[in-house]
Amino acid sequence: xxxxxxxxxxxxAMPGCAPELARRLMLDVxxxxxxxxxxxxxxxxxxxxxxxxxxxxxxxxxxPLEAMLAAQMAACHGAAMRAMKRAAECSEYxxxxxxxxxxxxxxxxxxxxxxxxxxxxxxxxxxxxxxxxGARPIAVRAxxxxxxxxxxxxxxxxxxxxxxxxxxxxxxxxxxxxxxPS
Numbered sequence: 810x811x812x813x814x815x816x817x818x819x820x821x822a823m824p825g826c827a828p829e830l831a832r833r834l835m836l837d838v839x840x841x842x843x844x845x846x847x848x849x850x851x852x853x854x855x856x857x858x859x860x861x862x863x864x865x866x867x868x869x870x871x872x873p874l875e876a877m878l879a880a881q882m883a884a885c886h887g888a889a890m891r892a893m894k895r896a897a898e899c900s901e902y903x904x905x906x907x908x909x910x911x912x913x914x915x916x917x918x919x920x921x922x923x924x925x926x927x928x929x930x931x932x933x934x935x936x937x938x939x940x941x942x943g944a945r946p947i948a949v950r951a952x953x954x955x956x957x958x959x960x961x962x963x964x965x966x967x968x969x970x971x972x973x974x975x976x977x978x979x980x981x982x983x984x985x986x987x988x989x990p991s
Contacts (some may be wrong), residue, residue, distance in 0.1 A: 822866035826876040834880040835862060841884040843891060861887060868927065871934075875927065882923045889916035 819831040826834075838861045844854040861883045868879035896909035 818862060822862060823870050823876045823879070825871040826873050830873055831876060834876055835865070838865065838880050838883045838887075842887045857887070871931075875930065878923060878927055878930075882920060882927075885916055885920045885923060889913050889920060892916060 819835055820828055823831045823834075835858075839858050842857050842861060844850075844857060846854070864883040864886060865876070865879040868875065868882060870876035870879045890913075892909045892913035896906050896913060899905040899909060
């Protein structure tokens, strides 16, 4: 495949990404695929590179960060498949087979976490697109409003534990609401 065809495919696969970055990401991914470079294996190498490009295109990256994540996902998938292949080839050596099997399982879990990260990133972007009213939405998480601690009501003293502030590590202690004994 010539340079212009590869550039056109990359531009179509990653429209939210600059052509130079898309090309660099594709080169990085192909470096991780274990391509032989042997002219006899040129057809197999081209098929592997095309599959990696299709994997990156399937993620449909909208911006450079998503394109980088898609490249990581393609490289991770390729590494997991190679580990599974090596595990199958080492069936007469159970320890090596188990080693490659564990590595493949780790890579597959990583791939799933990458997919979840992409989904979370897109969900946040969609929520931000929905809230274009100019007002800042209030996010309430674990006792915090927009990242700041909620103020304690003025008529309620801080909880005390044997004269000291209550622990924050979740352990239960006897708490004296009025503070230390007088």
